[in-house]
Amino acid sequence: MNASPAEWSGEMVARRGALARGWRRVRPLLxxxxxSWLIASLLDYSARTASAHEAPAGFSMGLLHGACMPATWPALALGKEVVIYAVKNEGRSYDLGYTLGVNLCGALFFGMWFWRWQKWRQSRTSP
Structure with missing residues (x-):
């Protein structure tokens, strides 16, 4: 029953190809x-420990929380409770760091996405 690849029938090759294509589509989603679950867990831990310490969270912690926040969306959508903002913070400096982190993360993500999309479109139009 265990045939070598040279002895595979056309149906066996087609079935194996379909499984490989299916896995290539599912693997990135997984x-x-x-x-996202890992980043959400780290952000949740970071925000909870920042709230538990006596020293309020500052600019650098706001930058970290802001950069991690967009990546937690899939975990939030799946029902994981995530603290995405340190309640005990320094005020304006934490908020500036948080906002800068969100914007830098978004610029990086969407910049990479648009670059890949443009590269894909060029490869389809080039001979």
Missing amino acids: FLIAG
């Missing part, structure tokens, strides 16, 4: 969900 990595996205797992990565």
